[in-house]
Amino acid sequence: MGPGVEFDLVRAMLEAWGDAASGVGDDAAVLDVPPGERLVVSTDTAVEDVHFRREWVGMEEIGYRSAMAAMSDLAAMAARPLGLLVALTVPGERRDDVPALARGIGDAARRCAAPIVGGDLSAGRELSIAMTVLGTTAHPLSRGGARPGDRVFVTGVFGGPAGALRAWRDGDAPTEWSRQRFARPSARLREAVWLARHGASAMIDVSDGLASELRHLASASAVEVRVHLDRVPRGPGISLDDAMTGGEEYELLFSSGQVVDVDQFARQFGTPVTEIGDIRPSGHGVVVALRDGTRVDLAHGHDHYSA
Amino acid sequence: MGPGVEFDLVRAMLEAWGDAASGVGDDAAVLDVPPGERLVVSTDTAVEDVHFRREWVGMEEIGYRSAMAAMSDLAAMAARPLGLLVALTVPGERRDDVPALARGIGDAARRCAAPIVGGDLSAGRELSIAMTVLGTTAHPLSRGGARPGDRVFVTGVFGGPAGALRAWRDGDAPTEWSRQRFARPSARLREAVWLARHGASAMIDVSDGLASELRHLASASAVEVRVHLDRVPRGPGISLDDAMTGGEEYELLFSSGQVVDVDQFARQFGTPVTEIGDIRPSGHGVVVALRDGTRVDLAHGHDHYSA
Numbered sequence: 001m002g003p004g005v006e007f008d009l010v011r012a013m014l015e016a017w018g019d020a021a022s023g024v025g026d027d028a029a030v031l032d033v034p035p036g037e038r039l040v041v042s043t044d045t046a047v048e049d050v051h052f053r054r055e056w057v058g059m060e061e062i063g064y065r066s067a068m069a070a071m072s073d074l075a076a077m078a079a080r081p082l083g084l085l086v087a088l089t090v091p092g093e094r095r096d097d098v099p100a101l102a103r104g105i106g107d108a109a110r111r112c113a114a115p116i117v118g119g120d121l122s123a124g125r126e127l128s129i130a131m132t133v134l135g136t137t138a139h140p141l142s143r144g145g146a147r148p149g150d151r152v153f154v155t156g157v158f159g160g161p162a163g164a165l166r167a168w169r170d171g172d173a174p175t176e177w178s179r180q181r182f183a184r185p186s187a188r189l190r191e192a193v194w195l196a197r198h199g200a201s202a203m204i205d206v207s208d209g210l211a212s213e214l215r216h217l218a219s220a221s222a223v224e225v226r227v228h229l230d231r232v233p234r235g236p237g238i239s240l241d242d243a244m245t246g247g248e249e250y251e252l253l254f255s256s257g258q259v260v261d262v263d264q265f266a267r268q269f270g271t272p273v274t275e276i277g278d279i280r281p282s283g284h285g286v287v288v289a290l291r292d293g294t295r296v297d298l299a300h301g302h303d304h305y306s307a
Numbered sequence: 308m309g310p311g312v313e314f315d316l317v318r319a320m321l322e323a324w325g326d327a328a329s330g331v332g333d334d335a336a337v338l339d340v341p342p343g344e345r346l347v348v349s350t351d352t353a354v355e356d357v358h359f360r361r362e363w364v365g366m367e368e369i370g371y372r373s374a375m376a377a378m379s380d381l382a383a384m385a386a387r388p389l390g391l392l393v394a395l396t397v398p399g400e401r402r403d404d405v406p407a408l409a410r411g412i413g414d415a416a417r418r419c420a421a422p423i424v425g426g427d428l429s430a431g432r433e434l435s436i437a438m439t440v441l442g443t444t445a446h447p448l449s450r451g452g453a454r455p456g457d458r459v460f461v462t463g464v465f466g467g468p469a470g471a472l473r474a475w476r477d478g479d480a481p482t483e484w485s486r487q488r489f490a491r492p493s494a495r496l497r498e499a500v501w502l503a504r505h506g507a508s509a510m511i512d513v514s515d516g517l518a519s520e521l522r523h524l525a526s527a528s529a530v531e532v533r534v535h536l537d538r539v540p541r542g543p544g545i546s547l548d549d550a551m552t553g554g555e556e557y558e559l560l561f562s563s564g565q566v567v568d569v570d571q572f573a574r575q576f577g578t579p580v581t582e583i584g585d586i587r588p589s590g591h592g593v594v595v596a597l598r599d600g601t602r603v604d605l606a607h608g609h610d611h612y613s614a
Contacts (some may be wrong), residue, residue, distance in 0.1 A: 016385070027383035027512060028349035028440075030447045033340045041424065042335035043392040043439055047431040076334035085350040087437045117348065124354040130427075130437035132350055132392045230542045265541060
């Protein structure tokens with residue numbers, strides 16, 4: 001895009017980030033991992049008209065949710081954020097959107113206490129945001145730690161993002177609750193660290209839909225996950241299908257060998273944690289779903305439960 | 308792109324990477340930074356028709372050079388690679404290119420001894436490769452460490468990538484030397500670690516052109532960099548302009564308080580190191596360029612020297 005234009009856009013981003021950016025300017029950023037802790041890293045890309053549409057949400061919200069989506073992978077490992085790298089691809093005619101996009105990214109970074117430590121700006125034909133998140137923890141949680149006898153929990157209330165997408169695609173306005181769940185998700189970072197300290201044995205963040213993540217957890221742990229669909233907390237007017245198969249929730253699904261103090265959790269974090277099932281022995285990963293005490297197939301696609 | 312297609316493409320990438328990939332599968336990768344070392348991180352994006360054209364080089368070469376370009380930022384800090392994260396955006400009609408692209412990335416990762424520790428795959432309208440590199444070092448080099456009295460050096464021979472681009476844009480075939488310099492660059496990782504142990508005081512990798520990088524080094528160190536343009540090593544048939552302003556060299560520009568043993572360096576690494584100038588005091592960063600002993604303006608753009 002030419003050095004002058006690139007310089008102006010980088011300056012606009014740095015202005016939008018203020019003290020959320022740190023150590024940007026050399027060929028690479030230098031960071032310290034606390035002694036005794038391990039490094040946790042993940043990368044995630046959001047492409048316009050694939051992952052979001054500007055007809056639905058503003059550029060600031062697009063920046064915000066892209067950063068939170070990446071941060072959610074750190075939460076899944078119970079890692080504390082160390083930093084965020086932002087690689088933006090911006091078409092020439094969309095340069096004016098960069099400051100708002102950067103403000104949203106900066107807002108999310110600040111809320112996660114994750115300094116923006118590096119970036120890259122490219123021209124391109126479509127708007128794209130590639131985020132890499134760095135975190136640290138002494139004891140990373142994986143998907144593979146669930147053991148027979150553990151209980152299964154979720155944070156939050158499900159179906160909001162799916163409800164919003166459904167409304168937008170039908171040409172309707174989503175409820176304010178659904179819209180906020182799509183536009184302003186929260187990576188459950190502090191919640192994950194607390195849960196790891198209070199007995200969580202396996203954890204995964206819900207980005208592909210709760211039904212998929214249950215399968216991932218069962219498979220990685222080589223256990224049977226028994227889930228009571230009636231217990232899955234749903235938002236206002238949300239179908240069981242949207243709650244089970246809708247993606248981009250960025251809530252936590254986890255197993256725990258301890259009883260989680262749901263009241264303390266709700267008081268401390270302002271969001272519920274709900275027991276939805278338990279772990280049983282199995283030679284290979286399998287999910288058993290119960291509805292009103294009767295075994296049903298776990299959803300593989302849309303409208304599976306909507307009979 | 309749908310879970311089935313995505314799964315197939317991820318499997319194709321993992322097959323292409325073989326043992327070059329490590330720990331992929333959980334929400335995030337877990338890595339260990341050696342005790343006493345610091346973490347060095349950088350991110351870099353290559354977009355088709357912006358940074359490369361498939362009419363010029365094959366998909367395997369595109370993957371290779373994208374990974375090397377990102378790795379070069381670790382070399383600039385004298386860091387050893389710890390890992391590489393690859394975020395690919397692939398249009399539907401380009402899915403068949405993914406295995407070759409992945410082979411090139413895997414080849415570069417293996418040569419750099421950098422395991423591929425994470426990735427992301429998205430649909431999109433244009434092919435784009437966002438790479439994040441992680442490295443470690445106890446003593447990162449920066450651009451800001453040049454001191455009056457230091458000598459100024461470059462690794463390698465300049466002008467190849469610019470010569471290749473010029474030929475392609477003119478509809479000609481580049482020389483084999485120029486083509487290889489463009490398609491198969493080498494991040495100077497081992498060289499940088501050796502140089503840091505042998506007195507290098509400031510370092511930068513040449514991605515934007517030697518003239519630009521001289522200015523960056525002078526500015527970050529707040530010194531005068533005096534450079535003898537006649538001493539800049541140029542490839543066969545390469546103009547001074549292409550050598551000074553051509554980008555994507557991925558060679559090192561560095562200052563050193565010691566005399567570098569150029570013979571030992573050439574024997575050990577198979578590439579030359581050349582003294583091209585020295586550092587003098589200055590209140591602010593400035594580059595003084597000399598040609599045949601006469602002061603000339605440092606190039607700001609193309610064809611500046613071609614009189």
